[in-house]
Amino acid sequence: MKPTRFETAIALIDKENSKDINTYPVSGLEYPKELLYSQRMTRTLLQFKPDASKALQIAARAQHICRWKIARDEYPMDRVGYLKWRETLKKMHAEITADILKQVGYDTIFVERISKIILKKLIKKNEESQALEDTICLVFLDYYFEAFAAKHPEEKVIDILQKTWVKMSEAGQQAALKLNFSETALALVQKALA
Numbered sequence: 001m002k003p004t005r006f007e008t009a010i011a012l013i014d015k016e017n018s019k020d021i022n023t024y025p026v027s028g029l030e031y032p033k034e035l036l037y038s039q040r041m042t043r044t045l046l047q048f049k050p051d052a053s054k055a056l057q058i059a060a061r062a063q064h065i066c067r068w069k070i071a072r073d074e075y076p077m078d079r080v081g082y083l084k085w086r087e088t089l090k091k092m093h094a095e096i097t098a099d100i101l102k103q104v105g106y107d108t109i110f111v112e113r114i115s116k117i118i119l120k121k122l123i124k125k126n127e128e129s130q131a132l133e134d135t136i137c138l139v140f141l142d143y144y145f146e147a148f149a150a151k152h153p154e155e156k157v158i159d160i161l162q163k164t165w166v167k168m169s170e171a172g173q174q175a176a177l178k179l180n181f182s183e184t185a186l187a188l189v190q191k192a193l194a
Contacts (some may be wrong), residue, residue: 005104006054012100013038013062020068034064040143045135048175055110056128059117060135062097094118123167134172137164141189142179149188161192 003011020032041060045052052060070089075081094115101111116126123129140148141164149157165173181189 005106006058008104009058009100009106010061012104013058013065013097016065016096016100019066022068034067037064037139038062040139041135044139044142045131048135048138048172049131052131053128055113056117056131058097058101059114059128059132062093062100062114063118063132063136065093065096067093090119130169130172134168134175137168137172138175138179140164141176141181146182146185149185154188154191157188158192161189165193 014035017035017038018032020034022033023030024033024036025031026036038061041063042057045057045060049056067089070085070092072082072085075085075088097118098111098115101114113128116122117128117132120129120133123133148160152160165176168176
């Protein structure tokens with residue numbers, strides 16, 4: 001049976017992300033970092049929003065597509081530099097995804113809808129952009145928070161947790177509170193929310 005446009009788009013996003021030169025260890029195996037991240041995004045999105053549209057599923061899968069192509073140190077190592085880097089990345093993610101979607105035959109309206117989600121346009125007003133933001137926060141908290149917390153001073157960790165919390169919808173926050181945190185991580189979360 002011929003794969004659907006949706007399946008082909010996901011496969012092409014994965015193909016791009018499998019080229020990541022950076023790896024991330026899981027259970028003794030090394031995975032291309034952004035391929036692993038994108039698969040975690042899909043898994044978390046479908047747990048959080050089982051009825052997520054195909055557009056939202058594609059946006060979640062492509063949210064970090066080819067992220068390694070623009071290094072953080074290409075921008076000043078301050079807050080302004082960080083924000084510029086993030087904006088440039090978002091545009092690149094949206095453009096690469098749009099090219100893939102056009103290639104598999106999606107129309108302009110659908111492609112633009114996905115670009116808006118990836119660019120997080122009207123985040124608090126657009127339900128799909130907000131759902132993507134919630135998923136990003138949940139993936140961070142579930143898979144990457146412990147390692148992040150171990151590398152940074154407590155006040156920075158609490159500050160990041162508070163900023164993460166504000167970005168989330170109430171449904172996202174409720175989902176976050178159900179995550180399986182270690183005692184250490186849970187203590188930090190409780191401090192941040194106190």
